[in-house]
Amino acid sequence: ETGVTQTPRHLVMGMTNKKSLKCEQHLGHNAMYWYKQSAKKPLELMFVYNFKEQTENNSVPSRFSPECPNSSHLFLHLHTLQPEDSALYLCASSPRTSGGAGTDTQYFGPGTRLTVL
Amino acid sequence: AQSVTQLGSHVSVSEGALVLLRCNYSSSVPPYLFWYVQYPNQGLQLLLKYTSAATLVKGINGFEAEFKKSETSFHLTKPSAHMSDAAEYFCAVRNQAGTALIFGKGTTLSVSS
Numbered sequence: 001e002t003g004v005t006q007t008p009r010h011l012v013m014g015m016t017n018k019k020s021l022k023c024e025q026h027l028g029h030n031a032m033y034w035y036k037q038s039a040k041k042p043l044e045l046m047f048v049y050n051f052k053e054q055t056e057n058n059s060v061p062s063r064f065s066p067e068c069p070n071s072s073h074l075f076l077h078l079h080t081l082q083p084e085d086s087a088l089y090l091c092a093s094s095p096r097t098s099g100g101a102g103t104d105t106q107y108f109g110p111g112t113r114l115t116v117l
Numbered sequence: 118a119q120s121v122t123q124l125g126s127h128v129s130v131s132e133g134a135l136v137l138l139r140c141n142y143s144s145s146v147p148p149y150l151f152w153y154v155q156y157p158n159q160g161l162q163l164l165l166k167y168t169s170a171a172t173l174v175k176g177i178n179g180f181e182a183e184f185k186k187s188e189t190s191f192h193l194t195k196p197s198a199h200m201s202d203a204a205e206y207f208c209a210v211r212n213q214a215g216t217a218l219i220f221g222k223g224t225t226l227s228v229s230s
Contacts, residue, residue, distance in 0.1 A: 004160070006160075033217060040222070041222065042219075042220045042221055042222045042223070043161075043207065043220040045217045045218070045219075048216055048217050050216070055216055056216055056217060090160055090161070092160075092161075105151075105163050105166065106161075106163075106218060107163075108153075108160030108161040108162070109160050110158070110159050110160045111159075111160055
């Protein structure tokens, strides 16, 4: 496997279910991101992890719970979601988050299409 | 605060015609700007990026973009469209903290034969 992979690619869940999305990067990067892509809206940054530490939580509801056990893996745990949470969830990685000069390209996975019934 | 505005949610061109996708940015610091492309059922792929070096940036698949500070613009162009260019295109600016990207709403490019 190369690049950034995400599983599952499609997920349908009820509002009372608990499920998890998985992201794995094979690029040796140290920063990982979760984005939400809804129809007709810009990509929304949800969480940022740098060297396994969460560095940004963009006011995401607590029904979304991220986990980053190591620099290669990122999870998004889901519970008691709402229908409006249906979207494409994209994971990305970069060598690091840029705190100063320079910039780091983010590499995206194919996404998980989530439908909440 | 940083932001991007993509003018036109949908652009249609004929095969062989010029492609022009517009992006204007707002940034309180010198910006780092990106264009990404998303094909159906796929993630985003980097086309090109501006990092304060040359103002004309060349990317993959024949695309290029010109950074114009006076116009706060970073428009994406391609001289001759191919059918395979049909996709959604996103302009993005790095946030002030340098920790993430802020994306525009995207522009869907359709190419007709």
